[in-house]
Amino acid sequence: MDIIRVEGGYSLNGSVQVSGAKNSALKLMAATLLAPGTTVLQNVPNISDVHVMGKVLKRMGATIDVVDEHSLAIDTSQVDSWEAPYDLVAKMRASTAVMGPLLGRFGRAKIAMPGGCNLGARKIDMHILGLEALGVSFDTDHGYIYADAGEGMVGTTVTLEFASVGATENLIMAAVRAKGTTVIDNAAREPEIVDLANMLNDMGAQISGAGTPVVTIEGVEELHPVTHRVVGDRIEAGTFIVAAALMAGDEGVEITGFSTVHLGMVIKKFELMGLNIERIPGGVRVYRAQHIRPMDIQTLPFPGFPTDMQAQAMVLSALADGSSIITENIFENRFMFASELVRMGADIRIEGHHAIIHGVPGFSGAQVSSPDLRGGAALVVAGLIADGRTEVSAIHHIDRGYEHFVEKLVGLGAHVERVSVPDSLDD
Secondary structure (H helix, E strand, O other), X not given: OEEEEXXXXXXXXXXXXXXXOHHHHHHHHHHHHHOOOEEEEEOOOOOHHHHHHHHHHHHHOOEEEEEEOOEEEEEOOOOOOOEEOHHHHOOOHHHHHHHHHHHHHHOEEEEEOHHHOOOHHXXXXXXXXXXXXXXXXXXXXXXXXEEEOOOOOEOOEEEOOOOOHHHHHHHHHHHOOOEOEEEEEOOOOOHHHHHHHHHHHHOOXXXXXXXXXXXXXXXXXXXXXXXXXXXXXXXHHHHHHHHHHHHEEEEEEEEEOOOHHHHHHHHHHHHHOOOEEEEXXXXXXXXXXXOOOOOOEEEOOOOOEOHHHHHHHHHHHHOOOOEEEEEOOOOOOOOHHHHHHHHOOOEEEEEOOEEEEEOOOOOXXXXXXXXXXXXXXXXXXXXXXXXXXXXXXXXXXXXXXXXOHHHHHHHOOOEEEEEEOOOOOOO
């Protein structure tokens, strides 16, 4: 297996450009199903989740040509299957995003349930309820969801119980081909939603209000292929902001390729914590924080503080001069990262969906394991400032969402390497 080995204490200098947004690219790839022909996606991150979504589309009959490292030409004209099989869905829940496009194109879909769990347990219940309002009927059997639009979907008003990104995206992609007008109330407002709506509108859809709580979709007869550039990854940018705040040299670190508007609440909170963040064209320049102030943070849907930045914020809070509280309102298992950071010397106590963090003078290098995508990246960042060597295992999680993470850190001057180690003492 591979691990990431970090030697702490080395300053970061220079510039880094973030890749295209994982959470946007995956849904844009799914949306190509709606427009038979070849759609070209640019600024696509070269990460494992994108590879899995590519396999989902290929299994359905699409062909994908790699134009260059970050551009894909996806031809969906020969797609003749409406099934997302279990072996791929199990690797990446975002592959369920093909449900809306398949319903829009074929009027039916067969989607494997990850792990064979029931609808509510996998939080797909809002997707189902919303699509049912459009006239889709559902059945479950042997770990699969069968969706059938019958005589066709008909626009209506759908009110989401929670501003779910996945449900909003699936509903938009289905509703673009429904008859009449669909209104999504309490829609998610994330920048990735806006990116999806922009591409669909270029394809011929009629979507208004994306990025606001009310999205209106006028159904159209057909969509056509386009060329579209994926928006920059705000979460990768936020991760590098934290790294720079901890270890930047005198000149600071320049982070580009994203919109600061997409990271507004994060930058605001980080500035209140004492981080020196200068806005520049296409990104920010970050200087080392001389003093980190404690801060209470709660994760919320956009434009609130993103759950995907919670672990990185915890690294900062763990080194602050005082006590902080982080409240996780989105995912119940997002605090698994905390126990790994404690191994490096952090003082963190978990109480329900609250993490009480008492700042410590520094971290010590340790052997830790990535609990998830963002937690894994945050552990690497913590290793940059830790005393001694940190070894992060289970880095397949990091590969899901960070392109060339080690190489980008090395380019800034970090002493980080990816190494292969035996799986066990017997190897």
